[in-house]
Amino acid sequence: MSWQAEGSRVIFKRTVVLIGALCVLTVLLFARMFYLQVIEGAKYRTLADKNRISLRHLPPVRGLILDRNGQLLALNRKTFTATFMPENSPEKIDDVLKKLSLLLPISDSEKTRIVKDASKVRPFMSVRLKDDVSFDEMSAIQLNIPDLLGVSIDESRIRVYPAKEYAAHVVGYVQLPAEADIIKDFMKMPEVRLGKTGIEQAYDDQLYGTIGSQRVEINAFGRDVRLLETQKAVNGENLQTTLDVRLQKIGLDALGEQTGSAVLMNVHTGEILMMVSTPSFDPNIFNAPLPDALWKSLNNNPKHPLVNKAVQGLYSPGSLFKIVVALAGLEGGDITSASRVNCTGALQVGNNVFHCWRRDGHGVESLKDALQHSCDIYFYQMGQKVGVDKISQMAAKLGFGAPTGVGIVGEKSGLLPSREWKRREKDDEWRIGDTVNLSIGQGYLTATPMQMLQMMARVVNGGKAVRPTLIKPKGPPVFESLGFNPYHLALIRKGLSAVVNEKGGTAYHVRFDSHGQKMGGKTASTQIRRISAKEREEGIKPQSQLPWKERDHAFFAAYAPENKPEYALIVAIEHGGGGSLTAAPIASQIMRKALELKREDEGKK
Amino acid sequence: MSLFLENKYYYKDTDLTLKERLVNLSWSYIAMILTVVCIGLAVLYSISNGSVQPLVVRQLYRVGFGFLLFAVLALSDLRTWLKYAYWLYGISLILLIVVDVAGMTGMGAQRWLKLPLIGQLQPSELMKITLVLALARYFQGSSEQDVRSWRFLIIPVLMMAIPVILIWRQPDLGTALMLCIVTVALLFLVGVQYWKFALLGGFVAIAGPIAWHFLHDYQKSRVLIFLNPESDPLGAGYHIMQSKITLGSGGLFGKGFMQGTQSHLNFIPENHTDFIFTVFAEEFGMFGGWFLLGLYLLIMVAGCRMALKSRNFFGKILALGLTVNFATYVFINIAMVMGCVPVVGIPLPLVSYGGSAMAVVWVGFGLIECVYVNREMILTRQVARTE
Incomplete structure (x- = not known):
């Protein structure tokens, strides 16, 4: 019997150990429950x-x-999307697709996509079958709903731009x-x-x-x-x-095949009536996922169709800047109506010879003549007399070097050089040659067409610091005066009027008289490469014989009516050849039609 | 000594009448078990949003069937089980092999055997009982010297190892692990020296990394995700995270009966089976959880007490083995839902919805009661040998 007793003793001892272990495990789990439910309870709640x-x-x-x-420039169109909810269908997606493809075209790649999507979602979540189904397709589906259980038509909205490419850049x-x-x-x-x-x-x-x-x-x-x-x-x-969709169309059509931009603005209120950039595109294409090829062609196009050139294109303003120099000279007393310069076609400044665009010279020129003929020598001379500081200050007052704030994201501010700027950025002295270049709007200076337009508006509206806007202001806007002498402004306008309306003016060929309303303006052509002395000797090639990329940029800044300015207009053509030749006719066409429209509208009232 | 030889299985009168058997039953044990069963039914009622259909009704059928098994076994003669212990083990082993062979042709985990009348039979569940029976039968005739020898341990280790390997292959890691735990616990209880367990521990520490290579991918991922459930909150870590959220949000006193949000909104996967404890702990809080776990501990301790009351070795080992079996269910399940051990698919006995495991625990309780009813029976060493 001893084995039995012994065995019992061992098993008793070991069972006590077992019970102890069970108790320890229980206490550990108690502690774990305390930890999860009390200590971390708040987190889990x-x-x-x-x-x-x-x-x-x-x-x-x-x-x-x-x-x-x-x-309407942008609106929302209800569209119908066909969807499929597996839970509501007794059939497999493949069978549903087979029936559905009799009613609306679904490409094979789409079918693969749908089957894949359907395998991923839970049965009560819907799968997109086809976006933007037409009314006919929708009716066909609805008629056959009993055979297409699980298929339904969902409503959603897409953005539609009825003006299409006419307002693509400005509306976005x-x-x-x-x-x-x-x-x-x-x-x-x-x-x-x-x-x-x-x-x-x-x-x-x-x-x-x-x-x-x-x-x-x-x-x-x-x-x-x-x-x-x-x-x-x-x-x-x-x-x-503030846009006028009719003007958008006129502007875009006037620019035609040219690459560039045109903006029309009310000089008193700053309202932008038209802003176009070419080449344009149809913004409605962005509703659907853009095919790769199309996206690449838009992005890689050397004419940058997606860029709004009116606010994102940066150019030397060229002869348009002569207006700034003239005003700086008049306001500072360095130029008067009596000032005369004899243009011989070239001017030696230091070691460099600067040329006038007219090789044989303009002869003796007054300010009005110099503006009318766009004489470079006059402004080389006067620019030196006025000095970079006054020119720079005047340019800043007229809006160069800072974004106009027209309300388009990504607007460029351009570059307005000055003595300090050159010292800071180029670590170099401002030289007389720099002043000569600046006098005709070349060199370091860059600006957007929007800035050029703003300058023109501020000069012809009587010297008010008008700022452009795309949204109709709530009340009549009040712009502070820049404090210019009205006589000086009148002198400049006389010159600008002569550009268009007097024989010999650089835009005389585009003059018009529309019910007594005339236009004033200023041409500009800016070289985008230096003309070497050798080329000058050999005779400068006409612009039309140069490759597109090497041709001059062409500008025309206009205002009208000449006697009581209402509108200002900028036309900027990239590699257009010449302001007088390319930009001025377009500007003239737009301005004349804008005035006609205005008269029509007023007549209706 | 001759007396023992003459009376083959016992020497004291143990042909108890039915009345004597009923008197001998531990009624407090039954009461504790039924209390847990009622808690389980209440949780299922809550999960069904206050309806007895379909979970509670079906579970009641199972409880009824389980209780019938329990009653028959509790009132049976212990000697029958001693006599047929090896046979029953052998049958389970054959069924396991059948499942294994049939499973080769099937897809994925093959654990079920379809039989007429009984329906689905899971041989691995059967093995949880019959392995304990066979081990108890084996140790019935052992002396302390036997237990201390290496050679004597070869057979019980083989008795465990063969089904464990078969079940591992199914693959059902949880059940295989349970069989190992129960066998090791029984070896411990019969008096195998402590240092041998230390040796075993050392061996496992070395063999563990090797065994890792034989795990299925989903088993590996369960272990890895267990270690860091936040790494995969929507994938496999989802179970553990949601389980902890449900349980943790219960707080001290819980959200109240039928007020659990997580379980009612189906955030808990398997909320009526393996993860049912979280539903209970969400609604009744930490104190509720403690109460239920305490009740389980009482049932275990009662099982041990009843085993020790038995005057025969077979009965003691059988009752202790089945109690350890029950304890393993409880601790692994609760530790699992609280994120202490990997998710291994072991239900909470008596509470989880489901038939197979329910039947196993009821059979276990029935045999423990049977041991207790026949506690005065003395079985001899020789009997075991000559039988």
């Missing part, structure tokens, strides 16, 4: 709430963009936000489109409105259990712009 409640966004309707007369377009642009949570939603360029981008916040939300209690499968709270979306504000 927060996570539990997140689990339970899903925040869903309600997209607002984007505001409309209108032109000054209420014509919306697109799916790029990865880097996603700064708020709602931007991740599939239907969110953000303004990418132009007014759509600059006024995105206003146009977008405020997103609404729904708090929904969901279960682990994402199914709604019940609606907890709804915050309605606030639709975007409609935006009335």
Whole structure:
């Protein structure tokens, strides 16, 4: 019997150890429960709430963009998307697709995509079958719904630009936000489109409105259990712009095949009536995913169709800058109506010889003559007399070197050189040759067509610091006076009028008299490469014989009516050849039609 | 001594009447078990959002069936089990092999055997009982000297190893692990020296990394994700994260009966089977969890007490083995839902919805009661040898 007793003793001892182990394990699990439910309890309660409640966004309707007369520039069109919810269908997606393809065309690659999508989502989540189905297709589907269980038509909105390429740059377009642009949570939603360029981008916040939300209690499968709270979306504000869609069309048509831009502005209010850039594009293409080839061709095009050249193109203003030099001279007392310069076609300054565009010279010229003929020698001389400091100051007053703030994201500010600038940036002294170059708007100086237009407007509106705008101002705008002597401004306008209206003026060939309304202006052609002495001897080739990329840029800044300026217009043609030859006729055409339109509109009233 | 030889299985009168058996039953044990069963039914009622259909009703059928098994076994003669222990083990082993062969042709994990009448039979569940029976039968005739020798341990280790390898191949890591734990616990209880366990521990530490290579990918990922569940919150780590969220959000006192949000919104996968403890702990909080776990501990300790009351070695080992089996279920499941051990698919006995495991624990309780009812029975060493 001893073995039995012994065995019992051992098993008793060992069982006591076992019970002890069970108790220890239980206490450890007690402790773990205490840790999870009490110490970390708050954290898990927060996570539990997140689990339970899903925040869903309600997209607002984007505001409309209108032109000054209420014509739509951007609107939202309801579109219908065919979707499929596997849960509601007794059939497999392949069979549904087979039937559906009898009703609407679906490409094979799309079919593959749909089958793939369908395999990924949960049965109660829908799969996109086809975007933007036509009304006929929609009716066909709806008629056959009994055979197409699970297929439904969802409503959504796409942005439509009825003016198409006529207002593409200034109005801009919306697109799916790029990865880097996603700064708020709602931007991740599939239907969110953000303004990418132009007014759509600059006024995105206003146009977008405020997103609404729904708090929904969901279960682990994402199914709604019940609606907890709804915050309605606030639709975007409609935006009335200062643009005139008719002028957009006139402007774009006038530019034709040329590469460049044209902007028309009211000189008193700053309202931009027209802003076009060529080549243009149809912003509606960005509604659908852009085919790679198209995107590449748009991006790699040497004429940069996607760039708004009116605010993003930077050029030397050339002879347009003579207006600035003239005003600086008059205001500073260095130029008077009696000042005369004898133009012989060339001027020696230091070791360099500077030429006038007219090889045989203009003879003795007054300020008015110099503007009318765009005499370079006159401004070489006067520029030296006025000095870089006064020119620089005047240019700054007239808006060079700073963005105009017209309200387009990515507007360039250009470069207005000065003594300090050169010392700071180039670590070099300002030299007399620099002043001579600056006097005719060449050298370091660059500006956008928008800045050139603003300068012209400020000179012809009586010296008010007008600033351009694309949005209709609420009240009559008040712009501070720049304090110019009206007599000096009148002198300059006399010269600018002569450019167009007097024989010998550089734009005399484009003059018009439209019911007594005439135009004034200034031509400019800016070299984009230096003409060597050798070329000069051999005789300068006509611009038309040069390759496109080497031709001069051509500008014409105009205002009208000549006697009581209302509009200012800039036409900037890249590699146009010459301001007088290329830009002036386009400007003349646009201005005449703008005046006619204005008269028509006023007549109607 | 001759007396023992003459009376083959016992020397004291143990042909108890039915009345004597009923009197001998531990009614407090039954009461504790039924309390846990009621808690389980209440949780299922809550999961069904206050409906007895379909979970509670079906579970009641199973409880009824389980209780029937329990009653029959509790009132049975212990000597029957001693007599047929090896046979039952052999049958389970054959069934395991059948499943293994059939499984070669099937897809994925093959654990079920379809039988007429009984329906689905899981041989690995059967093995949890019959292995304990066979080991108890084996140690019934052993002396302390036997237990201390290496050679004597070869057979019990083989009895464990063969089914473990077969079940591992299915693959059902959880059950294989449970069989190992129960066998090691039994070896410990019969008096195998401590240093041998130390040796075993050392061996496991070395062999563990090697065994890692034989794990299936999904088993590896379970272990890895267990170590860092936040690394994959929507994939395989989802179970553990959601389980901890549900349990943790319960706090001290819980959200109240039928007020659990996570479990009711289906965030808990398998909320009525393996993860049912989280549902309970969400609604009844830490104190509720402690109460249920405490109840489980009481059942285990009662099982041990009943084993020690038995005057025969077979009964003691059988009852202790089955108690360890039950304890393994409880601790692995609760540790699993609290993120202490990897997810291995072991249900919470008596509470989780499901038939197979339920039947196993009821059979276990029935045999423990049977041991207790026959506690005065003395079985001899020779009996075992000559049988």
